[in-house]
Amino acid sequence: MLPHSAAYIHFPWCVRKCPYCDFNSHPLREQDDFAAYTQALNIDWQAQQHTLEEHVLFDSVFLGGGTPSLFEPEQMSPVLQKLPRSDGAEVTMEANPGTTEHHLLGGYRDVGINRLSIGAQSFSNAQLERLGRIHNNTETYAAYEQARGAGFENINIDLMWGLPEQSVGQALDDLETAIALQPEHISWYQLTIEAKTEFAVRTPILPRDAVLADIETQGLLRLEAAGYHRYEVSAFARPGFQCRHNLNYWSFGDYIGIGAGAHGKISNSSANGLTIERTLKSSQPRLYQGSPNTTSVKPVPDAERPIEFMMNVLRLVDGVNTETFVRNTGLAWQVVEPAWQRLVSQGLVRQDRIATTATGLRYLDSVLAEFLTSD
Ligand SMILES: C[S@@+](CC[C@H](N)C(=O)[O-])C[C@H]1O[C@@H](n2cnc3c(N)ncnc32)[C@H](O)[C@@H]1O
Ligand code: SF4
Structure with missing residues (x-):
């Protein structure tokens, strides 16, 4: 973390x-x-x-x-x-x-x-x-x-x-x-x-x-x-x-989640790169109280990171820079560059930053759809 x-x-x-x-x-x-x-x-x-x-x-x-x-x-x-x-x-x-x-x-x-x-x-x-x-x-x-x-x-x-x-x-x-x-x-x-x-x-x-x-x-x-x-x-x-x-949250940063139904996201650097895990607690207060230190943990595989990242950061009007992508996903920018360039050519995202244009923000779902496919 x-x-x-x-x-x-x-x-x-x-x-x-x-x-x-x-x-x-x-x-x-x-x-x-x-x-x-x-x-x-x-x-x-x-x-x-x-x-x-x-x-x-x-x-x-x-x-x-x-x-x-x-x-x-x-x-x-x-x-x-x-x-x-x-x-x-x-x-x-x-x-x-x-x-x-x-x-x-x-x-x-x-x-x-x-x-x-x-x-x-x-x-x-x-x-x-x-x-x-x-x-x-x-x-x-x-x-x-x-x-x-x-x-x-x-x-x-x-x-x-x-x-x-x-x-x-x-x-x-x-x-x-x-x-x-x-x-x-x-x-x-x-x-x-x-x-x-x-x-x-x-x-x-x-x-x-x-x-x-x-x-x-x-x-x-x-x-x-x-x-x-x-x-x-x-x-x-x-x-x-x-x-x-x-x-x-919107920069795809880390956070811990405490309490019934709380979500968390924790990354760690290892010899094999960056591991990212999502944590989740029992949502029923009674179950949670019975076992508050039980956490379900789910790794976020490399293939899911681009869409998860974009779903968050593209909500931000000014977006983030490419270094944030590399730091918070552990992936190279080249992984999403072809999709990004397609969106640039359609006028939906910016060339200089990971951010939508005003039009792209209105059609955010279509922008995000680009990252559901791999290449
Ligand atoms: C987690 S809720 C908690 C706030 C607090 N419990 C309250 O309601 O006063 C945070 C906010 O999400 C918004 N919200 C909740 N359900 C929504 C919905 N179905 N559509 C749009 N906004 C929603 C509300 O404005 C709410 O204040
Ligand atoms: S049910 Fe509770 S959390 Fe949900 S909007 Fe109403 S007061 Fe807020």
């Missing part, structure tokens, strides 16, 4: 399951035991620590979910304190506005969390209800104000667009409200209907393609004009506030 790296910690419960969500999240029940879970996180970390370089320092830690903000700061503290962090490391926690209280937000800062990602989703109460959210817009404003009051200087707001029967005006109103709050970062996701979710079974009426195209075109212009620069398909930041943790 690279000496500077990232750690993801998963918190698998939510007050209730949102009908569009396919993340590893489980409705909280009486018998769920947070103390047992946090103890399992400690055991998990200790077991994985032995597989890492001795002097590993984490540049970013991301507490995601599920709803991490259901846990008290004191419950998170033991595992957080054990992770060795570099000076100024970014430590993010996802917070659901229905679960944040002022005294707790200050407590999260005290245990080292310095970036908050608030799941607003929409500022329309009618939409929040359709999305099965546990909060209304007043609670979202309150969570944001409380976070500022508690001293958070790096806040992300998660918003979704293309919501059931949403008009262009309604989607832009949501965006305008988020911009008016002046967060450092906005994640603006198009609602996708994921298999096996409630919305896949009872699919609501979604906006027509022409409406979606208008929302996207006008929203992108508005975000840019307000000083939120797009650096990834759905991520927009003020200068200096790009999410370091996600930048590492």
Whole structure:
């Protein structure tokens, strides 16, 4: 593993399951035991620590979910304190506005969390209800104000667009409200209907393609004009506030995954070149708690590395350089050069960098298809 790296910690419960969500999240029940879970996180970390370089320092830690903000700061503290962090490391926690209280937000800062990602989703109460959210817009404003009051200087707001029967005006109103709050970062996701979710079974009426195209075109212009620069398909930041943790994912960097259902990616140099392994923990909290140091490990063979790499880095507006390809895949650039040159000639990617053109970003699936075939 690279000496500077990232750690993801998963918190698998939510007050209730949102009908569009396919993340590893489980409705909280009486018998769920947070103390047992946090103890399992400690055991998990200790077991994985032995597989890492001795002097590993984490540049970013991301507490995601599920709803991490259901846990008290004191419950998170033991595992957080054990992770060795570099000076100024970014430590993010996802917070659901229905679960944040002022005294707790200050407590999260005290245990080292310095970036908050608030799941607003929409500022329309009618939409929040359709999305099965546990909060209304007043609670979202309150969570944001409380976070500022508690001293958070790096806040992300998660918003979704293309919501059931949403008009262009309604989607832009949501965006305008988020911009008016002046967060450092906005994640603006198009609602996708994921298999096996409630919305896949009872699919609501979604906006027509022409409406979606208008929302996207006008929203992108508005975000840019307000000083939120797009650096990834759905991520927009003020200068200096790009999410370091996600930048590492999108650069095909290494990270460890702690907690139920958490994924990791670990590379190691050996005499035979670079080995890359994907790690995965049991996703059921109960199974995970019963055996937190059990990790399933799957090597990433050379043949799969180009597509895995491109699926991540081509989401980045500015992409990466070819050295990043060589360093993070262990392969020579020549392996993908013929495919790359074909895409250059079609005007879909850049000649000087591993990045799409504006057109290529719109047709990302077609660009990626080039790397599914070998040569
Ligand atoms: C892992 S979720 C967790 C955030 C937190 N639990 C919450 O909902 O407030 C991260 C974000 O992904 C986005 N998301 C989840 N499901 C989605 C879907 N089906 N389509 C688009 N965005 C989605 C939402 O904006 C959500 O805030
Ligand atoms: S609160 Fe977040 S993680 Fe939980 S079900 Fe809803 S979207 Fe998914």
